[in-house]
Amino acid sequence: MFYNFNKIEEVKIRLRSAEGHICEVEESAALMSSFIRSMIEGFNEVTEVSLPNINSVVIEKVIEYMRHYKDKDPPIIKKPIISSKMEENTSAWDAGFIDADWNMVVDLMTAADYLMMIPLRDLCCAKMACKFKGRSIDELRAEYHIENEFPSEMEENLEFQHPWRLE
Amino acid sequence: MEPAIDQNLKLSDLSFNILGIILEFLNYREICVLGATSKRLKLASEMDVIWSQSLDTGDSGKEKKRIFLSRGNITQNIFNGSYQTYLFEGHSKTITRITTKENFILSASADGSARVWDTTKMASRVLAGHSDAVISAKFCGEKIVTASTDKTVRIWTEDQEPKILRGHLQGISALQKIDEDRVITGSYDKTVKIWNVNKGKCVDSYNDHSTAVYKIFTEDNLFASCAHQDSKAYVRDMARGELVQVFGAKTQPQAQRWGPPQNEIRSLYLSAPLFFTGEINKIRIWDMRSPVQAGETQVTTPLKNMSIKEENTNGIFKMIYSQFSNLMLVGCMGLLGLFAFDMRSYKKSFYVPSHDYPILAFDSGERVLNNIAVTSGTTTNYRYELSVHDLSSPQEVCTKFVPGHKAVITSICVGEDIIVSGSKNGSLRGLCFRRNRDALRRANSGNSFRIRSAN
Known part of the structure; x- marks a missing residue:
């Protein structure tokens, strides 16, 4: 008890995926999602959020994005995009993060839309737009x-x- | 892991909300291409949100998309050189002014007649009666108004005799349309008069100028006028009938006692709250809200000055602002091609000397074809040509057409899908770029049509 007093551990939010798998994420990072924010703020001491329509691979990916932008704002992508390469439209980290196959991007986009994370949703949409550009x-x-x-x-x-x- | 789902299912399963965001990341051309792949994407590509940034006129996204596509078709046809030619026979003297409305073409000529040509019915009508040159003709609602140096304005209806409006004591030098039932004229008798077309009478008359009225420009409720050998331009509010302001730079003391002042105004352009005056090689931009200093009756300090530094400039005769590319296009006597100022920096944007002899006329389209500008000029072996500029990349592309005139081209009009040019000997020719390929296929590219009217 006494020993723990000086280093209070940050509250972890437990996200339950479609398969029932549980992923943990720090509260400050999880607040990026308006959906999770409303769940936590609405009920006292809720630490587990059930996400029955998102599978665990996608949740891991979303958590990676949340942790990276915990303390800073994600870059805004200019409309319309200038190139069919993501590196030229946004930051290098974002381009590397979204460099996935079509199904993954669609799943991530659906998840971001459900979790109400507008920067991540826009990033996915921009990636899809890149695939359509110039065809x-x-x-x-x-x-x-x-x-x-x-x-x-x-x-x-x-x-x-x-x-x-x-x- | 769930099994990989067919991509087809995924793309069409996306909600319109998401499709809208994806399409917003693409440019208009890519939106149209994507919209042609499936029915659902076609509906998505017509959403109003996507087209909200577009400058095209039109209420809904669907309408804006249609205008964008038809413009694409026309420019494609222009640069591929697939067009049909029209030859309008009838005029015997210089063509002074051409205007178009839908499929009608109205031409005014120095032979004392104006003619209306219908390009779909291949018919024409002669509006004869003026005893001197017709200087301009305009469509005004269902009626047509002509003005002539024989001091009269005539209003022509479908079948009746023309109504003759008298009032000017000298020949008319300028005619502009205000709205569907009013026109404005300027005359050598130094007055400017406003006429009601439906009632057929003079509504207002102003005698600001001390010399013959040279040009008039109208916009909404304002009109500007300037006079020969004068360095002042008047802007009036028509709704209240009062003078907004007199604009003109301070006149320098001149070396010679005769001739026009150095800053004689040659052309006008109004775009509230800014007012543009063109001089020999200078454009001055005035702010119409600027206050007048005590003891003065006119504004003498312009907001900005822009000068053309090319050689042999001899008077700016036409200025058109292109919203499409934010350029002020300038037609200037003595220059060999189109000149443009960038309206962000107020500096020269480009000058394309595309002809061998100076340009005499230039026009830029209004609605659908607002991304092209056309100038007329002459080559060294005396061929009379038109050169077309694409304003999205004005410096590079420059297609040329030789309509086949036997004399200098004096006026050009860029209509919705037709470029009409008239020459000094009265020949009138049109180049028609069909808006859709279907119509072009039905009447093959390269065909020529001839519409003849009575002499």
């Missing part, structure tokens, strides 16, 4: 398995509507 219609359709939903006469209509269709 033609056919490339995009092939890459993201988008079926051609437009009927053929509509397709012709699109062709003249879109000046850059045939480039």
Whole structure:
């Protein structure tokens, strides 16, 4: 008791993932999420938050982001983005952090939207926008398995509507 | 770990909220490309939020997107050189002014007639009756107003005889439209008159000037006028009828006793609260809210001065502000091409000497085609050409067209999808860049049409 008096440990928030796995994060870092903030401030001495729709891999990634921006503001990404490389649009750490495959980015974005972390959500959206930047219609359709939903006469209509269709 | 989900499902499962944020990170062209891939993305690309920064006129995101796309089509056609030519036959003397409205083209000529041309019905109508040169013609609601050096203004309706408005004691030198039922004229009799087109009478008359009125510029409720050999410009408020201010730099004592003052005003441009006057090689910017010093009747210190330092400048005849690229485009006598000032730094932005002989006319489009500027000029082997500037990269791209005139091009008009040019011998030609490929396919590129009207 006496021994512990001088170094009060910071309260840890326990995040329960979809699989039931528990990840711990410091309270000051967790407050970055408006969702967790409202959970903690609404009820006294709540230290466990259940996140049934986020899996533990994504939670670990979110916690990594929370810890990095615990004491500083994340950089704001300018709209519209200038390049299809993330390094040229934002800081090197952010670009390295978001350098993941498509599914991971989508999961992270959904999680950030749920947790109401606007800077992380914008970072994910910018990463997705990078993947779309400078691509033609056919490339995009092939890459993201988008079926051609437009009927053929509509397709012709699109062709003249879109000046850059045939480039 | 859950199994990897098909990417297709993921992209279309995203909410509109998220799609909106993603699209906001892309530029307008990329938004349009992404919007063409699927129905859901098409709907997302028409959201108002995405287009809120766009300067295009239009209420909804859908409308702004449509304007953006049709402009893209037209510029694409211009730079690919796919266009149709129109030849309008009928005028026998210099074309003085051309205006367009939708698919109609209105031309005024020194032969005493104005003509309306319909490019879809391939028909024309002659508005003949003036006994002297028609200096300008304007669409005004359903009516057409013409002004002539024979001292009269005429109002033409669909089928009736024209209504003749008399009042000026000398020939008319300038005509501008104020709104759907009022026009304003300036005359050699030193007065400026406002006419109501529907009632057919003179509403107001001002005699500020001591010499013949040279040019008039209108914007909303304000109009500015300047006179020959005068260094003062008057700005008036039409709603209240009162004088806003007189602007003009201090006149230097001149070496010679005759001739115009050195800072004679040659052209005007109004964009409240700023007022621009163009002189021989200088543009002065005035703040219309600036107070007058005690004992003075006119403002003599401009907000900014911008000068053209090129050689042989001989009077700025037209100034157009391009909101698209924040440039003040200047047409100046004696220069070989388009000149532009950057309105952020008030310094020269570019000068493209694209012709071999000085330019005589220049115009920049208004609504859909607001990103191009066209100048007319002459080559050394006496071909009369138009050069087109893309204002998104004005220094590099410069496409040239030779419409086929046999004399100097005196006036140009950039319409929604047509560039019309008129020459000194009365020939009038149009280059039509279709807004959609479908229409261009139906009437092949390179086709030429001929509309003939009675002499």
